[in-house]
Amino acid sequence: MRPRISRSRACRIASASLTRQLAATLGTVDDRGAEQRALFRRWPTGVSVVVAEAGGRRAGLTVNSLVSLSLDPPLIGISLALSASLYEVLRDAGEWAVSMLAADQEGLAQHFARSIPPIALWDGVAVRDDDPQLLTGAVGWLHAGTVQEIAAGDHTVFVGEVLSIEQGPGRGALVYLHRAYHGL
Numbered sequence: 001m002r003p004r005i006s007r008s009r010a011c012r013i014a015s016a017s018l019t020r021q022l023a024a025t026l027g028t029v030d031d032r033g034a035e036q037r038a039l040f041r042r043w044p045t046g047v048s049v050v051v052a053e054a055g056g057r058r059a060g061l062t063v064n065s066l067v068s069l070s071l072d073p074p075l076i077g078i079s080l081a082l083s084a085s086l087y088e089v090l091r092d093a094g095e096w097a098v099s100m101l102a103a104d105q106e107g108l109a110q111h112f113a114r115s116i117p118p119i120a121l122w123d124g125v126a127v128r129d130d131d132p133q134l135l136t137g138a139v140g141w142l143h144a145g146t147v148q149e150i151a152a153g154d155h156t157v158f159v160g161e162v163l164s165i166e167q168g169p170g171r172g173a174l175v176y177l178h179r180a181y182h183g184l
């Protein structure tokens with residue numbers, strides 16, 4: 001025969017069980033996040049610097065999430081952490097520029113990944129005379145206008161319509177793999 005328990009005790013047991021289940025689920029999610037990161041460290045990506053300008057501030061960030069999404073219409077995407085210094089500027093600007101880095105541009109990738117204060121961000125960085133949002137010597141340059149923002153956990157995916165494309169003089173490509181840069 002099943003032992004009789006009070007309704008309030010049953011509620012407490014159910015709630016404790018839910019808490020355990022929730023904790024277990026959250027634990028699993030954390031593990032999956034770590035595993036996802038570990039796996040993607042073994043997967044090579046190109047490296048770009050994305051720049052946006054708003055409110056008198058020109059911000060830039062190293063990203064490896066740049067992706068070509070569609071050709072008709074021409075769309076590209078980047079995934080930005082909600083905590084990224086570029087985030088608010090890019091949202092406010094509504095437009096952004098991309099410099100796709102060449103094999104010998106590791107220094108620029110490191111620079112724009114380093115949380116440099118805005119006042120020093122552009123010190124010693126060579127930009128194009130005709131467009132200070134574009135870094136010299138890149139493989140190619142794009143300008144995009146945000147057409148969609150997709151919430152994606154601790155990131156937002158910005159979908160941009162390509163407004164201009166230019167081939168650059170940069171040779172090879174900078175690749176990120178195993179938490180290190182490689183010039184290919």
Ligand SMILES: Cc1cc2nc3c(=O)[nH]c(=O)nc-3n(C[C@H](O)[C@H](O)[C@H](O)COP(=O)(O)O)c2cc1C
Pocket residue numbers: 047061062063064065066079080081083084085086112113114115116176
């Ligand atoms: C190779 C590489 C690729 C990165 N890609 C992205 C990215 O796609 N999106 C993003 O939000 N942050 C990315 N980051 C992190 C930023 O570059 C930067 O390190 C981080 O946002 C901290 O800088 P901040 O304080 O200026 O935001 C990447 C970092 C590295 C080293």
